[in-house]
Amino acid sequence: MTHAYDALTALFDGEGGQEYLGEQVSMAQHMLQTGRAARAEGAPTELVVAAVLHDVGHFSGAVSGRELMSGNDNHHDAVAAEWLSTWFDDAVTEPVRLHVAAKRYLCATDPAYYDKLSGASKFTMSVQGGSMSDEEVEAFAAEPFAEAACRLRRFDDLGKDPAAPVVTLADFRADIDALDRTLQG
Template sequence: MTNAYDALSTLFAGEGGQEYLGEQVSMAQHMLQTGRAARAAGAPAELVVAAVLHDVGHFSGAISGRDLMSGNDNHHDAVAAEWLSTWFDEAVTEPVRLHVAAKRYLCATDPSYYDKLSDASKFTMAVQGGVMDAAEVAAFAAEPYAQEACRLRRFDDLGKDPDAPAVTLADFRGDIDGLDRTLSPRSAR
């Protein structure tokens, strides 16, 4: 079985170079900047890795990120969480699975949050269900990783700067390898 870092390296080097859904950064740059924001905020390794990997669901599947921008929800959050579960536990996969819902939740519970979203993010939120209603807010708040997903979502919003200093996947290798459950402690690099 391929370890997480090697599988991710292939994705980031290939599909990661694609445009990030109407933003001025590539998909890989966006995810890496999101990881850097999480690390700078002192987030635990699990949340840093979730931040780096939260949008890998745009890379594959029957409906791509381009389809999302055309008005079809690609459910990239669930696709990513499922794919990442090959290597990582719920502390990584659940914030990833919930990060779209977190955007909808934050818009429902913090009216000023919506105004901070990029135009592309506002558009995709409408495709992904729009602002949560009261029942959805209560259900989301009851999720075990809701708080981490909200933190991830706020880091996500910071990962869209075309002028940010470069960051690479290799900058996160220690965190990724440290959490990859397929690596034995002796084989971690």
């Protein structure tokens, strides 16, 4: 079986170099910057790895990230969580699965949050369902990984700086390997 780091290296070195949905960084740099933000905030290793990997669902599947920008939701959150479950437990995959819902939740519960989103993120949120209803807010808040997903979402917003120092997937290898079930004896 291929280990997580090897599979991820292929993605980050290939499709990861593509533009990131209307942002000024590549998809890989966005995810790596998100991971750096999580690490800088002292997030647990599971959340750092989730931050690094949260958008891998844009890399594959029937609907690409470009189609999301054309108005078709690619459900990249669920696609990523499912794919990552090959190697990682819920502490990594669930914040990834919930990170789009977290954006919708934060917009519904913190009106100032919406104003902080990039133009591309505001657009994709409209495609992904817009702000949550009161019922959706209640259901999301009851999710076991809701708080972690909201933290991931805030790190996500920090991962779009074209002037940030370069970070690589290798900078996160020890964390990825430590959580990869296929490497555990």
